[in-house]
Amino acid sequence: MLYRLPNWFLSLFLYVALLFSSCFNKSVDGKFTILTTTGMLGDAIKNIVKEDAEVVSLMGPGIDPHTYQTTHKDVQKLIHADMIFYNGLYLEGKMTDLLEKMAKTRKVYAASDALHKTQLIYEDIFPIGIDPHIWFDVRLWKQVVAFISQKLQEARPESAAYYEENTIAYLKTLALLHQEVTAQMQSIPAQQRVLITAHDAFGYFGKAYDTEVVGLQGISTVAECGLKDIHRIVELILKRNIKAVFFETSVSDKSMRAVLEGCAHYGHKVKIGGCLYSDALGAAGTPAESYCGMIKANTIAIVNALK
Ligand SMILES: [Zn+2]
Missing domain, CATH: 3.40.50.1980 (Nitrogenase molybdenum iron protein domain)
Structure with missing residues (x-):
């Protein structure tokens, strides 16, 4: 216990x-x-x-x-x-x-x-x-x-x-x-290289690999995401015609689901690009059980969804 x-x-x-x-x-x-x-x-x-x-x-x-x-x-x-x-x-x-x-x-x-x-x-x-x-x-x-x-x-x-x-x-x-990550990320056209995730975990990734990053839950995961934040993201997705958003393995998907509903309301279909490993490794026996595996799994998911 x-x-x-x-x-x-x-x-x-x-x-x-x-x-x-x-x-x-x-x-x-x-x-x-x-x-x-x-x-x-x-x-x-x-x-x-x-x-x-x-x-x-x-x-x-x-x-x-x-x-x-x-x-x-x-x-x-x-x-x-x-x-x-x-x-x-x-x-x-x-x-x-x-x-x-x-x-x-x-x-x-x-x-x-x-x-x-x-x-x-x-x-x-x-x-x-x-x-x-x-x-x-x-x-x-x-x-x-x-x-x-x-x-x-x-x-x-x-x-x-x-x-x-x-x-x-x-x-x-x-x-x-x-x-490898640099080359993979560069294969996504610059205009489409926008990463929308559940919380602000990918700032360093965005800076290192020339990717615009938008976190739904502004402050770490401690703060609750408000309606205003959801609106802000929905507007951004519509304006930029973004194809996919991402869930995270260690963060609740509740707020991101509200974003998807918001987009659907305006008739814009956004897909779920996958579940990214943000603040924890994957389970033992999965490719993301190691640090390199985690980074690779995220990169593959991002490239497949945004390219
Ligand atoms: Zn975090």
């Missing part, structure tokens, strides 16, 4: 637990354990450490990190992890406070620290005025991977050479992925 606990309780619990135990950061079976919030970070680390460490991600397929509530089980995992990586930029919403507190005394790192402030997208609609969805620009994600690898190598000098070798190979894979 999962208990939803208030933040103050979690902070107190963690503080007491860490105070009274000197061996809490050792995993039960002795294997070095790295905990991440998102699956995207977990996948990056698995590509660096391979079988050399245990990698655990708290937020599985379909989970929305903006509204994620820390459970009692999560606290146990946080206490037992040797290292923790989180996205940062307030992607983890309510959990951020806890992670920032832990970072003062433990090996806890925000992946977004890999980026220079000039690389970030600043928009008031996000809780701290910065778009946290940095994984959608593959070039930025390469920086994140290199940053994580450096932290892992510092923590595990005995495995540093192995991690470095794996990192170099993975960065090459990501460079190819970036080229």
